[in-house]
Amino acid sequence: MLARLDAVFGGRVEERVALTSLTTFRTGGPADWVLETSDPEDLVAAVRVTRELAVPLTVLGGGSNVLVGDGGVRGLVLRMRHGRIATAGPTGVRADGGVTINGLARWTIQRGLAGLERWAGTPGTVGGAIRGNAHFDGRLLGDMVTAVGLVDRDGTVSRAARVEMGFGYDESRVQHTGELVLWAEFLVAPGERGALRARARESLAFRKRTQPLDHASAGCVFQNPRPEDGPLPEDVPRSAGALVERAGMKGRRVGGAVVSPVHGNFIVNEGSASARDVRRLIELCRTAVLERFGVELREELVYLGEWPTESGSRRPQPGCGNEDG
Numbered sequence: 072m073l074a075r076l077d078a079v080f081g082g083r084v085e086e087r088v089a090l091t092s093l094t095t096f097r098t099g100g101p102a103d104w105v106l107e108t109s110d111p112e113d114l115v116a117a118v119r120v121t122r123e124l125a126v127p128l129t130v131l132g133g134g135s136n137v138l139v140g141d142g143g144v145r146g147l148v149l150r151m152r153h154g155r156i157a158t159a160g161p162t163g164v165r166a167d168g169g170v171t172i173n174g175l176a177r178w179t180i181q182r183g184l185a186g187l188e189r190w191a192g193t194p195g196t197v198g199g200a201i202r203g204n205a206h207f208d209g210r211l212l213g214d215m216v217t218a219v220g221l222v223d224r225d226g227t228v229s230r231a232a233r234v235e236m237g238f239g240y241d242e243s244r245v246q247h248t249g250e251l252v253l254w255a256e257f258l259v260a261p262g263e264r265g266a267l268r269a270r271a272r273e274s275l276a277f278r279k280r281t282q283p284l285d286h287a288s289a290g291c292v293f294q295n296p297r298p299e300d301g302p303l304p305e306d307v308p309r310s311a312g313a314l315v316e317r318a319g320m321k322g323r324r325v326g327g328a329v330v331s332p333v334h335g336n337f338i339v340n341e342g343s344a345s346a347r348d349v350r351r352l353i354e355l356c357r358t359a360v361l362e363r364f365g366v367e368l369r370e371e372l373v374y375l376g377e378w379p380t381e382s383g384s385r386r387p388q389p390g391c392g393n394e395d396g
């Protein structure tokens with residue numbers, strides 16, 4: 072298997088790689104094989120060869136929205152890093168899937184292009200942000216997108232316009248189709264560099280004030296509840312963090328995992344947390360909010376890999392591998 076992967080990727084595939092160093096939560100077991108690449112063509116090749124070999128394929132960007140199980144990830148993990156950024160006509164910018172959102176924001180600011188500067192400081196890559204339709208301060212990244220390059224699980228490459236992407240809150244079509252993001256184009260407009268820098272600095276300062284950036288985490292654990300999830304008391308905002316806080320869970324701990332005292336929707340790894348610790352704490356928060364407010368919170372973060380049970384069996388997480396990024 073490794074010989075075939077090596078033949079396709081020129082010996083760049085590494086074996087038994089710890090995923091603690093490739094995810095911001097710093098939990099989880101090893102991956103069987105990891106390929107780091109900036110080239111969307113490698114992503115297409117990976118889809119085709121893993122399909123041919125019937126090996127699971129998992130794509131990681133910045134690893135800033137995932138919780139990897141303690142059993143690790145079977146098959147090939149493709150880690151998208153860096154990539155090309157270029158203008159696409161007078162009002163567009165195209166970035167490869169592995170480009171960081173932060174790097175893209177910086178690139179546009181330096182060239183006096185407005186639209187993405189408020190996304191400065193958002194961890195992760197273009198690919199991860201498109202999949203989850205990243206949000207910040209009431210804005211959805213999908214609103215800035217004009218088109219996305221995709222490869223499906225058969226290896227067929229296509230281009231989708233924004234209206235075809237199924238963007239919603241924490242939602243895009245690739246979550247349902249299993250397609251992978253090769254690149255995305257964003258709408259930009261001429262802007263004054265000083266003003267753009269000031270807006271970026273505001274975003275960074277807001278993050279610093281409201282998020283526990285000095286600890287390992289995967290950002291917000293839960294999605295904010297939608298109106299259809301049920302009514303809330305008038306004085307309670309539709310914010311998962313507020314619900315977790317008002318359910319008395321801020322500061323609650325399981326092993327090395329703690330509900331951040333700074334932000335109720337962040338669980339932080341104080342250094343020694345296992346993925347199981349984090350998951351138990353997530354369940355405690357969900358139960359506390361359900362009992363107090365009658366609302367069942369859904370995860371924003373994505374579970375990947377295997378989750379060994381107490382009896383020693385290794386339960387694969389549904390939705391990981393070839394079916395879902």
Ligand SMILES: Cc1cc2nc3c(=O)[nH]c(=O)nc-3n(C[C@H](O)[C@H](O)[C@H](O)COP(=O)(O)OP(=O)(O)OC[C@H]3O[C@@H](n4cnc5c(N)ncnc54)[C@H](O)[C@@H]3O)c2cc1C
Nearest residue numbers: 132133134135136195196198199200205206251252290396
């Ligand atoms: C401190 C902190 C602050 C955060 N703040 C925010 C915030 O303000 N707003 C927000 O929305 N999120 C926030 N997050 C969460 C996270 O940064 C975003 O969800 C980000 O968009 C994830 O991108 P990623 O590249 O790290 O994805 P990963 O974590 O690597 O992957 C997430 C999912 O996307 C899939 N994926 C990755 N690349 C691709 C690809 N090329 N094609 C298809 N699927 C792919 C993965 O398989 C996985 O299912 C924060 C996280 C942290 C740690």
